[in-house]
Amino acid sequence: MKLQWLKDYKELERDIASLELNLERSERELRRWVQGDLAKYKLTEESIASNLEEKIEVIRYELACKMNDQRKILDMISKFDTLENKIIIGKYIEGKTLEEIAEEHRYSTQYIYNKHAQLKKTIRFVELMAI
Template sequence: MYEWLRDYQQIEDEIVYLEYSLERSQRELKRWISGDLAGVKLTAESDGAKLEERIERIERELQIKLTEQKSFMELISKFSGLNHKILKLKYVDGMTLEEIAEDLNYSASYIYKKHAEIAKMIKFAHEIKLTHC
């Protein structure tokens, strides 16, 4: 039903982790080049010697995920219906339910109610899926 939301959140999580991993690896490389480890001799098998390759691999993976995210955003923007709009604005754009209500010209109480209904539908669909697996 709303599997796209789970998939989108998974891509977001993967991007955040890759960005963290890239930053950590770049800091480590800097230590080996000009920091406290600059005088240490590396062997071909050491982790320090493989940092540049790891950074390149992470950068490639990150680019792939960012491209996936962009494609996903294009897909999501084509969805219609109030439920999809609420989910996109809340979980993709990061808006509060009050902001969503104002943006869509509905009362805040109506948007709260719709969001609760959507959450129940998603939970029910997830539970059904788990019992059939």
């Protein structure tokens, strides 16, 4: 079972969270220079804050690209209609409990627990092989 997509998805998730934080901080800093406590100071070309608008645009572009990549991964994996993928998607992407997954797909909770245990062993094995 190839689970590189899950690794890629989780990496994108972390990257997106980091970019969103960076964007929020940059926009907050720009507001300080435009209408806040720093608005009375004049920026020079050499000032770090002088390129905030360009920096914000770069962050927005990178954020949009990563969100698009994440959406493509979800679109791709949604085409794989195996129980294993449904468990992985439910548990690690949608944040559902194994009980919720069992109920949603009409399997016994124990069966889903067993399948999940097998998947975790496979995931660990794949991770070890990647080292």
